[in-house]
Amino acid sequence: MxxxxxxxxxxxxxxxxxxxxxxxxxxTNFSTVVDNTVYRSGxxxxxxLPFLRSLKLRSILYLCPEPYPEENWQFxxxxxxxxxxxxxxxxxxxxxxPRSTITEALKVLIDVRNHPILIHCRRGKHRTGxxxxxxxxxxxxxxxxxxxxxxxxAGIKLRETDLRFLETYDISCLRHCLQSLIYQYQxxxxxxxxxxxxEDCVQKPRITSVQLA
Numbered sequence: 001m002x003x004x005x006x007x008x009x010x011x012x013x014x015x016x017x018x019x020x021x022x023x024x025x026x027x028t029n030f031s032t033v034v035d036n037t038v039y040r041s042g043x044x045x046x047x048x049l050p051f052l053r054s055l056k057l058r059s060i061l062y063l064c065p066e067p068y069p070e071e072n073w074q075f076x077x078x079x080x081x082x083x084x085x086x087x088x089x090x091x092x093x094x095x096x097x098p099r100s101t102i103t104e105a106l107k108v109l110i111d112v113r114n115h116p117i118l119i120h121c122r123r124g125k126h127r128t129g130x131x132x133x134x135x136x137x138x139x140x141x142x143x144x145x146x147x148x149x150x151x152x153x154a155g156i157k158l159r160e161t162d163l164r165f166l167e168t169y170d171i172s173c174l175r176h177c178l179q180s181l182i183y184q185y186q187x188x189x190x191x192x193x194x195x196x197x198x199e200d201c202v203q204k205p206r207i208t209s210v211q212l213a
Contacts, residue, residue, distance in 0.1 A: 024051040029124030033132055037115045040132055042124035049075045057081050059114040063088050063121040084108045088127050097130050097165050103174055105131055125154045126162055133166040
């Protein structure tokens with residue numbers, strides 16, 4: 001089950017804007033997934049918030065079950081960033097990555113109305129790596145490239161259960177319900193692949209929506 005937490009209205013708590021000369025520190029394991037559209041990282045710390053502000057995010061896709069820290073939550077409110085939370089257990093058990101949850105998270109991820117969007121879990125390795133790997137399947141990456149990207153971020157802590165999940169995850173159900181999903185490729189490099197989704201065919205995720213006052 002996922003939860004959508006929307007930004008608060010004007011008058012909510014705000015954070016001090018960074019100075020023009022402030023050093024912007026990205027979160028651990030930060031990287032671009034799709035240029036100017038999709039990013040990934042580990043859990044943002046308070047020192048990383050000015051950097052996230054510079055990305056002009058519309059949404060954050062959070063893959064942990066724990067509540068968001070207060071300072072991070074204030075950042076979302078003051079910058080009008082929507083939080084999509086899909087609480088995936090971070091254990092090493094094969095059942096830790098539910099296929100249905102990943103499918104629902106993918107629907108949020110490819111909806112351009114949520115872009116730019118940041119995906120993160122605790123370390124930005126396993127849960128985030130699995131979601132990004134499934135996105136790569138939608139982008140028609142070959143399996144060897146998908147697994148290599150996962151391994152590059154997981155390092156020596158890669159999980160065989162995650163690799164098997166990526167090998168066996170079937171995107172056909174997602175292709176069926178998102179028939180208007182289209183891709184635009186710029187050049188031949190992987191970094192230039194762009195994922196587009198027509199506004200009029202967006203399907204809303206089947207998750208609870210909570211509107212803050």
